[in-house]
Amino acid sequence: MTGTTTPDPTTVRVGDALPALTVRVTRDRLVRYAGASLDFNPIHWDERTATGAGLPNVIAHGMLTMALAGRVVTDWLGDPTRMVEYGVRFTRPVVVDTDGADVEFGATIGEIREDGTARVDITATVDGRAVLGQARAVVRLS
Template identity: 55%
Template sequence: MIKFADVAKGDVLPAQTFPIRRVDLVKYAGASGDFNPIHWNERFAQSVGLPDVIAHGMFTMAEAIRVVTDWCGDPGMIVEYQVRFTKPVVVPDGVAEDSGARLTVTGKVSAVNEDGTVRVDLTAMSGPEGAEKVLGLARAVVRLP
């Protein structure tokens, strides 16, 4: 577990890439109760102007914070978390193990505060070649021991 005394502004958290498949969206829909067909029905998603099925925003947000919780070692240390949704994560269908989408998340300590908290800014990328920023102003405040 990381300690407050060991953290400095500019520290980079280990980047992670999360696969997102349609089955993950169906599972999330069951857990969250959000059965909007844009998250599982390609024809419906396209009929409302989307390129394909998209991941739930809250699912994307939850995947992104894993970079911080893995780094600090305890999800209970997160005292604040916010994002702006900038682009949806498009999740193509497929049966191959590598089908679906990828969400790559990086984090950097942007502030070390006198109250024992640190702010971590996150960057979440997806889309073709991982070139689309899907979360904006993504940041977490963490209270470290």
């Protein structure tokens, strides 16, 4: 079943892949996120400030990237309240040029526990390079 069908949360096995998700992060999305999060740091929307700070270009908010990665799990679950634990390490910023950046998310079942939960291991890449590390969620399977 890995990678070919959407696994049912009640019958998953270790190694099953969740449906992949690709999200185009654009500068207008960054500005909207800045307004919602109240994080108006100009490195997220002003190219001059970002490059002046030594960045290659505007970068996405880390918490936006984390939230988007969580979607690969919550979309699969259908009920976000079944995600009981979630964490990531930020390994590389998502650089957003004027055309935007495609962030690809994937996830597999890494462990099924006796308490009815499972660990989901999440990947997040841009141009084949990881932007999150140790991204993991714990979910209730039923």
